[in-house]
Amino acid sequence: MATVDECRAALTKLVAQFDEIGEEDRAKHVVERTVSCRITDLGLMFHGRLHHGGLDPFTEGPPADGKPADVKVTIASDDLIALVDGELDLARALLGGRVKIDASFGDLLRLRRLL
Structure with missing residues (x-):
């Protein structure tokens, strides 16, 4: 099980990875959307x-504001770190139940193109 600090660092790295996406792709x-990330084994919630x-x-x-996020990700701490580090494939993690994403179908399609 990863620590809280390791999860914070992984989320910071994820933000940096999104910054590397070209403006044209982001515009498309x-x-x-608001995003929440619930770390199941640590009992933590992050939002962005x-x-x-x-x-x-x-x-x-x-x-x-207390409003629920538009995109809700539920993941274990070790899986979060593996996903951000590129060691865990998102599609396989979703199919295997290691990652759960609660979002509209359109949001899922857009996120797939970015990840």
Whole structure:
């Protein structure tokens, strides 16, 4: 099981990876959405915001406005780190039940193109 700090570092790395996506691709595939990431084995929740400019840094805890996120990711700490490091394939993780994403079908298609 990974630590809270390792999960924070993985989410920070994910934000940096989104920053590397070209502006043209972001303009085509990104719609402003709130994102939550629940780390099951640590009992933690992080939230952030995806928009044309990229992915805002994640903060710990529920969003200040109390509204549910548009895109909800549920994952174990070790799987989060493996996914961000490129050691875990998202499609296989989804099919194997290691990652759960609760989002609209359109959001899933857009995210697939970005990841």
